[in-house]
Amino acid sequence: MRSQLLKGILEGCILSIIDQEAVYGYKLSIKLQQFGLNDVSEGSIYPILLRLQKEKLIEGEMRPSPSGPKRKYYKLTQNGITALNEFYSEWQSIQFPVEKIIQRRSK
Amino acid sequence: MRSQLLKGILEGCILSIIDQEAVYGYKLSIKLQQFGLNDVSEGSIYPILLRLQKEKLIEGEMRPSPSGPKRKYYKLTQNGITALNEFYSEWQSIQFPVEKIIQRRSK
DNA sequence: AATGCTACCTTGTTAAACAAGATAGCTAAC
DNA sequence: GTTAGCTATCTTGTTTAACAAGGTAGCATT
Numbered sequence: 143m144r145s146q147l148l149k150g151i152l153e154g155c156i157l158s159i160i161d162q163e164a165v166y167g168y169k170l171s172i173k174l175q176q177f178g179l180n181d182v183s184e185g186s187i188y189p190i191l192l193r194l195q196k197e198k199l200i201e202g203e204m205r206p207s208p209s210g211p212k213r214k215y216y217k218l219t220q221n222g223i224t225a226l227n228e229f230y231s232e233w234q235s236i237q238f239p240v241e242k243i244i245q246r247r248s249k
Numbered sequence: 250m251r252s253q254l255l256k257g258i259l260e261g262c263i264l265s266i267i268d269q270e271a272v273y274g275y276k277l278s279i280k281l282q283q284f285g286l287n288d289v290s291e292g293s294i295y296p297i298l299l300r301l302q303k304e305k306l307i308e309g310e311m312r313p314s315p316s317g318p319k320r321k322y323y324k325l326t327q328n329g330i331t332a333l334n335e336f337y338s339e340w341q342s343i344q345f346p347v348e349k350i351i352q353r354r355s356k
Numbered sequence: 357a358a359t360g361c362t363a364c365c366t367t368g369t370t371a372a373a374c375a376a377g378a379t380a381g382c383t384a385a386c
Numbered sequence: 387g388t389t390a391g392c393t394a395t396c397t398t399g400t401t402t403a404a405c406a407a408g409g410t411a412g413c414a415t416t
Contacts, residue, residue: 149256
């Protein structure tokens, strides 16, 4: 994305998507796009996945693909679930004030 | 703020507040707090104001205070108004997808 | 054996936020 | 007249996130 707005938000979104279903990096990039977060490159995604894994918020497992190279499926750990809920409340505590501030702008 | 979530968002919020009324840095920090963005320090605010001024999105004017040192009141330029509207649509294009992603998390 | 898609990962850069602290004007109280 | 405390601005140095660009390689189809 061109804008700097996503900073810090992407990580939480990735946790949330993984929470819904075990998923691998490449698929994740497609899913983010489907949700409307266009232009999030793999150069953003893979470093986040590695970081989350290092922090033990997610864990990966290699599985063969029916067509193509092996995939590394990630799922949340218990710590990951906790982190996801923390992200959710942090997001709320940003989103509400920002909405309040923005609403009153002139056109 | 502890979290990294605000990155890029603060600038837009500051533009929006200045749009509502000419305001100086110190007051801005109080206003942000009133809107619910706690713990946004002056170490964040003043660099943003200087940057926005450099980019000619806002312009400042010193005015005496009824009590205390002079204040530097900022108001939006025409470019600032344009930038504010751009920020608004960028925020939308983040906020909608993030809401969609987050809604479906497990509890 | 060449092409194209799937899939993973790394390196180096840019930029935003922040903690910490420096500087100084003004007022009130003593 | 000097000290204390609030108001107000700004700087420096650090951390961290996202990203552009590119590298590697498996597999299927032709």
